[in-house]
Amino acid sequence: MDWQALEISLKLALLTCASLLPIGLLLSYILSRTQFIGRGLCEAIITLPLVLPPTVLGFFLLVSLDQDSFIGGAFVSLTGENLAFSFTGLWLASIIYSLPFAVQPMLRSFEQIAPELREMAWCSGLSKWKTFFKIELPLAWPGIITAMVLTFSHTLGEFGVVLMIGGNIAGETRTLSIAIYDSVLAFEHEQAQMMSLTLLAIALVTISIVYTFNRRQRHLMRL
Amino acid sequence: MLEVSLLDERQPALSVEFNCASGELLALVGPSGAGKSTVLRCIAGLHKPERGHIRINQSDWFNSDDKINRIPQQRRVGFVFQNYALFPHLTVAENIKLAQSNTQEDKLTASLLSKVRLTGLEKRYPHQLSGGQQQRVAIARALARNPDVLLLDEPFSAVDKVTRRKLYLELNSLRHDLAMPIVLVTHDLDEAAMLADTMVVIYRGKTLQQGTPSQLLHQPDTVSVAKLVDVRNLFKGKVVKEGKELQLHWENKQLTLSDRIDYHQQTVNWTISPSKVILHQRVRPSRGEQENPVSGQIVELMTLRGITTVLLSVNDAKNVIIQMDVSEHVAIRNDLKKGDAITVSLIADSIHLMPS
Amino acid sequence: MRLMLLFLLQSILIPAYASDIKLAAATNLRFVLPELVGQFEQHYPQHKVNTSFAASGTLTSQIQHGAPFDVFLSASPEYIIRLQQTGFIKGNIVNFCRAQLALFSRNGSGIILTKNLSGLKTALDNNSLNKLVIANPNHAPYGQLAKKELELHGLWDDVQPHLLIAESASQALQFSLSPQTSAGFIPYSYVLQDKIAKRGNGIKLNSILQQQAVMIKGGDSTASLFLVFLESEQAKVIFLKHGFEVVN
Numbered sequence: 060m061d062w063q064a065l066e067i068s069l070k071l072a073l074l075t076c077a078s079l080l081p082i083g084l085l086l087s088y089i090l091s092r093t094q095f096i097g098r099g100l101c102e103a104i105i106t107l108p109l110v111l112p113p114t115v116l117g118f119f120l121l122v123s124l125d126q127d128s129f130i131g132g133a134f135v136s137l138t139g140e141n142l143a144f145s146f147t148g149l150w151l152a153s154i155i156y157s158l159p160f161a162v163q164p165m166l167r168s169f170e171q172i173a174p175e176l177r178e179m180a181w182c183s184g185l186s187k188w189k190t191f192f193k194i195e196l197p198l199a200w201p202g203i204i205t206a207m208v209l210t211f212s213h214t215l216g217e218f219g220v221v222l223m224i225g226g227n228i229a230g231e232t233r234t235l236s237i238a239i240y241d242s243v244l245a246f247e248h249e250q251a252q253m254m255s256l257t258l259l260a261i262a263l264v265t266i267s268i269v270y271t272f273n274r275r276q277r278h279l280m281r282l
Numbered sequence: 283m284l285e286v287s288l289l290d291e292r293q294p295a296l297s298v299e300f301n302c303a304s305g306e307l308l309a310l311v312g313p314s315g316a317g318k319s320t321v322l323r324c325i326a327g328l329h330k331p332e333r334g335h336i337r338i339n340q341s342d343w344f345n346s347d348d349k350i351n352r353i354p355q356q357r358r359v360g361f362v363f364q365n366y367a368l369f370p371h372l373t374v375a376e377n378i379k380l381a382q383s384n385t386q387e388d389k390l391t392a393s394l395l396s397k398v399r400l401t402g403l404e405k406r407y408p409h410q411l412s413g414g415q416q417q418r419v420a421i422a423r424a425l426a427r428n429p430d431v432l433l434l435d436e437p438f439s440a441v442d443k444v445t446r447r448k449l450y451l452e453l454n455s456l457r458h459d460l461a462m463p464i465v466l467v468t469h470d471l472d473e474a475a476m477l478a479d480t481m482v483v484i485y486r487g488k489t490l491q492q493g494t495p496s497q498l499l500h501q502p503d504t505v506s507v508a509k510l511v512d513v514r515n516l517f518k519g520k521v522v523k524e525g526k527e528l529q530l531h532w533e534n535k536q537l538t539l540s541d542r543i544d545y546h547q548q549t550v551n552w553t554i555s556p557s558k559v560i561l562h563q564r565v566r567p568s569r570g571e572q573e574n575p576v577s578g579q580i581v582e583l584m585t586l587r588g589i590t591t592v593l594l595s596v597n598d599a600k601n602v603i604i605q606m607d608v609s610e611h612v613a614i615r616n617d618l619k620k621g622d623a624i625t626v627s628l629i630a631d632s633i634h635l636m637p638s
Numbered sequence: 639m640r641l642m643l644l645f646l647l648q649s650i651l652i653p654a655y656a657s658d659i660k661l662a663a664a665t666n667l668r669f670v671l672p673e674l675v676g677q678f679e680q681h682y683p684q685h686k687v688n689t690s691f692a693a694s695g696t697l698t699s700q701i702q703h704g705a706p707f708d709v710f711l712s713a714s715p716e717y718i719i720r721l722q723q724t725g726f727i728k729g730n731i732v733n734f735c736r737a738q739l740a741l742f743s744r745n746g747s748g749i750i751l752t753k754n755l756s757g758l759k760t761a762l763d764n765n766s767l768n769k770l771v772i773a774n775p776n777h778a779p780y781g782q783l784a785k786k787e788l789e790l791h792g793l794w795d796d797v798q799p800h801l802l803i804a805e806s807a808s809q810a811l812q813f814s815l816s817p818q819t820s821a822g823f824i825p826y827s828y829v830l831q832d833k834i835a836k837r838g839n840g841i842k843l844n845s846i847l848q849q850q851a852v853m854i855k856g857g858d859s860t861a862s863l864f865l866v867f868l869e870s871e872q873a874k875v876i877f878l879k880h881g882f883e884v885v886n
Contacts, residue, residue, distance in 0.1 A: 229688035
C-alpha cells in the first residue's frame with residue numbers, strides 16, 4: 060500500500076473540492092440568474108472537460124503550464140516554482156478538469172429554485188445576500204453536496220490528465236490511481252489490488268453518504 | 283392611502299390609475315393576462331414601469347419624475363403569491379419569523395399564528411399542510427413585516443371550492459382588524475364582489491373603471507366594462523323623447539325611462555340586472571306591473587343555492603333572451619316551468635344606459 | 639462538511655516527507671532499482687530516493703517540460719544527447735551499465751526461442767504466430783532495439799500485422815504474459831525475475847543498450863552522491879545479479 064500516494068490523492072481531492080466550492084457556487088449562481096449573450100458558449104466551455112479526452116485536456120494543460128507558456132512562466136517568476144509536474148500544477152489542472160462536475164449539479168439545483176421564492180424573500184425584507192444564504196443556499200444544498208462528492212471522486216480517480224501533466228513523481232504527483240498503474244507494471248499485483256479496493260471503498264462510501272443524505276433531505280422538504 | 287398611477291408603452295403595456303384607502307379592500311379584476319399581477323409586482327418593486335408614481339401615505343415608493351424607485355426590501359409590502367411561495371425548507375414558524383423585522387420576537391410569531399388560527403402547527407413544514415393552511419401561513423408571513431400595504435395575488439386559486447368558501451369568511455373577518463390598504467387580484471367576479479369595498483376593472487393593462495362592486499356590476503360606465511364584468515341582459519336601443527316622457531325604443535317596444543337620463547335621440551347600450559327584473563305574479567296581479575311589461579316564454583330554468591335563473595324568450599323579437607333571477611320560493615309559488623308564457627316588468631329605475 | 643475541512647487542514651499541515659532525490663528511471667530498471675536504492679539509503683540514511691518509472695522518451699519529454707527530477711537514468715544514450723543539446727543536464731554522463739534485449743515467450747505459447755529469431759520465422763511461415771509485443775519504438779529504447787533486431791533478420795515487414803505496441807518496456811512485459819501473445823521483446827533483466835521466470839522463458843539477444851545516468855539541471859550534491867554510488871562496486875554486484883553487464 061502506497062500511503063504517500065493515498066495521502067496525495069486525498070489532499071488533491073480535498074483541495075480541489077475546497078477550491079471548486081466557491082468557484083462553482085459563483086459560476087453556477089451567475090449562470091442560473093443572469094441572461095447574457097454568450098451564455099451558451101460559457102456553459103459549453105465549462106462542460107468541455109467532461110467530453111474532451113483526457114489526453115487532449117492533458118496536452119493543453121501541459122502546454123499552458125509549461126514554464127515557457129504565459130501561465131507557467133508567470134508562476135515561475137512569481138514563486139520560482141515550476142507548475143508542470145508539480146503538485147500545485149496538478150491542483151490547478153484538477154480544478155479545471157473537475158469544473159463541470161462541480162458546476163453542473165449546482166447549476167441544476169439553482170435553476171430548480173422557483174424565482175418566486177427569491178422575490179418572496181425580497182418582499183419579506185431579506186437582502187440579496189441574506190436571500191442567498193437563508194433561502195437559495197439551503198435549497199440548493201443537495202446539488203452542492205452532489206457537486207462536491209462528484210468533484211472529490213472524480214479528482215480521486217482521474218488518471219490520464221494526471222499522468223500527462225503530473226508525470227509520476229513520488230511524494231509530489233503520484234496519486235493513488237497512478238500508483239496502481241505503476242504497481243501493475245511492476246508486477247506488484249497484491250499492492251495494486253489493495254489500492255484499487257481502497258479507491259473503490261472510498262468512492263462507494265462517499266457516494267452512498269450523499270445518496271442517503273439527499274434522500275433524507277428531499278424527504279424532509281418533499282422537493 | 284395607496285395611490286397608483288402607472289404608464290408603460292413597452293410589453294406588458296400598462297395604463298393604470300387607482301387609489302386605495304387605508305383599511306379598504308380593493309379588488310383588481312380582469313381576465314387572465316390583463317396585467318393584474320404586473321400591477322402588484324410594480325407596487326412590490328419587483329417590476330419597474332416606465333413612468334408614473336406609487337405613493338403610500340404621502341411617501342413615494344416609485345416616482346419616475348424624481349427618479350425614485352425603492353427596492354422591494356425598502357417597501358414594506360405584505361405579499362401573498364398565487365402559489366404562496368412558502369419556503370419549503372423552513373417550518374411554519376420559521377417562515378413567519380424570517381419576515382419579521384425582529385426575528386427574535388417569538389411573541390409576534392405566536393400572535394400572528396393565532397390570528398390566522400394556526401397555533402399548534404408551528405413546527406410543521408409547508409408540505410405537511412393543506413392548501414388552506416398554506417394560504418394562512420402566507421398571509422401571516424405577509425403581515426409579519428407590519429406592512430404598509432397588503433397585496434394578495436389570486437390567493438384562493440390554489441385551493442378547492444369548499445376550502446375557498448371557508449377562506450373567504452376568514453379573510454373577511456381578518457381584514458377588519460387590518461388598517462392598511464389591501465389590494466386583491468382576482469379573475470373571479472363573485473369573489474371580488476363578495477370581499478371588496480372597491481373594484482377596479484383592468485383589461486390589457488388599462489384600468490377602465492373604479493367603483494363599488496354594485497356600481498361596477500349594475501352600472502358599468504361602458505360596454506367594455508359591462509362585458510368584462512359579465513353583465514347579463516345587454517341590449518341596444520334608442521332614446522326618444524315623446525312629449526314630456528323619455529322612451530327607450532327597443533325591439534318594437536317602447537320602454538319608459540326615468541327622467542334623470544340624458545341620452546336624447548341617441549342609440550345606446552342598455553342593461554338591467556337579472557335580479558331587478560320583476561315577475562308578474564300570475565295569481566295575484568299587483569300595482570306597478572303596468573310599468574314596461576314584457577311578455578315571453580320560459581326557455582330555461584336553473585336553480586342554484588336558492589336562486590332560480592329564468593331565461594325568457596321575448597315575444598315578437600328574434601333571439602332576444604332576458605335573464606331574470608328570482609328566489610327559489612318565488613319560482614315554486616308561481617309554478618314556473620319550461621315553456622310557460624309569463625310577463626315581467628323592466629322598471630324604469632332599474633334600466634341602466636351606456637353610450638354606444 | 640466540518641469533518642471534511644478538518645481532514646483537509648490535517649492533510650495540508652502534515653507535509654509529505656522530505657524527498658531528497660527525485661529519480662527518473664527507464665522502466666527496464668524497474669526491478670533492479672529498488673534494491674539499489676535500498677542499499678543507497680542504508681549508506682546515507684539522511685537521504686531518501688523517490689523513483690518514477692517511465693519509458694526513457696516519456697521521461698525526456700517530461701524533463702523538457704520542466705519535471706523536477708534530479709537524476710535521469712536512461713535506457714539509451716539517444717535521450718541523454720537530446721537533453722544535453724537542449725541544455726537540461728549538467729555534469730558528466732555516467733555509463734553505469736549495459737543492458738540487453740531478450741525475446742520472451744510465455745509458457746505454452748509454442749514459440750521456439752533462438753538468437754536468430756528462426757522460431758518467430760517458423761511461426762510466421764506456418765501461420766501460428768499470434769501477437770508479437772514490442773515497446774513503442776517512438777519513445778522506448780527497447781522498442782527501437784526490437785525493431786532493429788527484427789529488421790536485421792528480415793522480419794520487420796512480415797510481423798507488422800502481428801505487432802502489439804506497448805507504451806514502455808514494462809508494459810511490453812505485461813502484454814507478453816497475456817494469452818493472446820506469442821512472444822515479446824523485453825529487457826533481459828526482466829527475464830531473471832522469479833515471478834516472470836515462472837511464467838515463461840526468455841533468450842538473451844545480441845543487441846545491447848548502454849545505460850546512462852546524468853544529473854538534471856536542478857539537481858544538487860545529493861544527486862551526485864547517487865551518481866557516484868551507481869558506479870560503486872556494491873552497485874555493480876547488484877546490476878550483475880539482475881542480468882546487466884558492467885565494465886570493470
